[in-house]
Amino acid sequence: MTNEPVISIQNLNHYFGQGQLQKQVLFDINLEINSGEIVIMTGPSGSGKTTLLTLIGGLRSAQSGGSLKVLKRELCGASAKELTLARRHNGYIFQAHNLHNSLTALQNVKMGLELHNHLSLKQMLERSAQMLENVGLKNRLNYYPDDLSGGQKQRVAIARALVNNPQIVLADEPTAALDSKSGRDVVNLMQTLAKEQGCTIVLVTHDNRILDVADRIVHMEDGKLTNNAVLSLTP
Numbered sequence: 001m002t003n004e005p006v007i008s009i010q011n012l013n014h015y016f017g018q019g020q021l022q023k024q025v026l027f028d029i030n031l032e033i034n035s036g037e038i039v040i041m042t043g044p045s046g047s048g049k050t051t052l053l054t055l056i057g058g059l060r061s062a063q064s065g066g067s068l069k070v071l072k073r074e075l076c077g078a079s080a081k082e083l084t085l086a087r088r089h090n091g092y093i094f095q096a097h098n099l100h101n102s103l104t105a106l107q108n109v110k111m112g113l114e115l116h117n118h119l120s121l122k123q124m125l126e127r128s129a130q131m132l133e134n135v136g137l138k139n140r141l142n143y144y145p146d147d148l149s150g151g152q153k154q155r156v157a158i159a160r161a162l163v164n165n166p167q168i169v170l171a172d173e174p175t176a177a178l179d180s181k182s183g184r185d186v187v188n189l190m191q192t193l194a195k196e197q198g199c200t201i202v203l204v205t206h207d208n209r210i211l212d213v214a215d216r217i218v219h220m221e222d223g224k225l226t227n228n229a230v231l232s233l234t235p
């Protein structure tokens with residue numbers, strides 16, 4: 001494995017709106033994230049965390065000026081096609097889990113594999129079922145989201161995000177809708193699976209109960225990263 005950062009951000013700014021209504025929401029962001037790291041981003045509401053996460057994930061266009069390199073691809077000024085390609089290496093876990101209610105747990109997870117057209121239908125189903133087993137939902141393969149608890153839905157979302165072995169997982173408030181035990185289970189699971197698969201996780205949260213899964217915590221305040229310290233956990 002190379003020492004080159006998986007995510008490398010230099011002098012990144014971001015603006016919403018145009019002309020007089022233009023508002024700067026990210027200011028001179030500099031951040032490097034290495035392969036296999038779990039980085040948690042904290043900060044008050046409106047400080048810019050989701051904006052930065054969606055830029056890293058190629059879910060919105062980074063404006064030219066600074067540099068945002070993800071897996072060696074420059075995303076500042078990238079075309080829509082380049083962003084689509086960049087997204088294939090990522091898994092996304094968002095608060096509302098974005099499951100399709102008309103699809104079973106197994107079918108939802110299988111959607112995470114559909115860009116992998118080298119796999120047969122049988123292989124996709126086997127791999128999806130295995131992933132659901134890994135997240136403890138072996139007995140829920142054919143359940144619809146409406147028949148699952150919040151924690152179970154979030155585990156389906158994790159299985160879908162990880163099923164295609166993404167190099168990067170981006171998670172926005174993955175525990176916000178969960179009670180403390182389910183929230184803890186969900187992050188422990190993300191941590192275990194990420195370490196097994198060697199992927200890098202960037203996780204935005206307000207949930208102080210889960211900070212200990214991080215290798216590093218970065219703090220965002222008014223669109224600026226204020227702290228990039230290595231987290232030292234008391235033994």
Ligand SMILES: Nc1ncnc2c1ncn2[C@@H]1O[C@H](COP(=O)(O)OP(=O)(O)OP(=O)(O)O)[C@@H](O)[C@H]1O
Nearest residue numbers: 016017025043044045046047048049050051052220
């Ligand atoms: N699409 C948009 N158009 C205009 N302004 C936006 C847009 N999205 C976000 N903003 C503004 O950008 C700022 C940063 O928002 P962002 O959602 O990144 O913050 P956040 O730290 O993730 O907040 P929260 O913790 O509440 O989710 C806020 O002032 C928000 O109002």
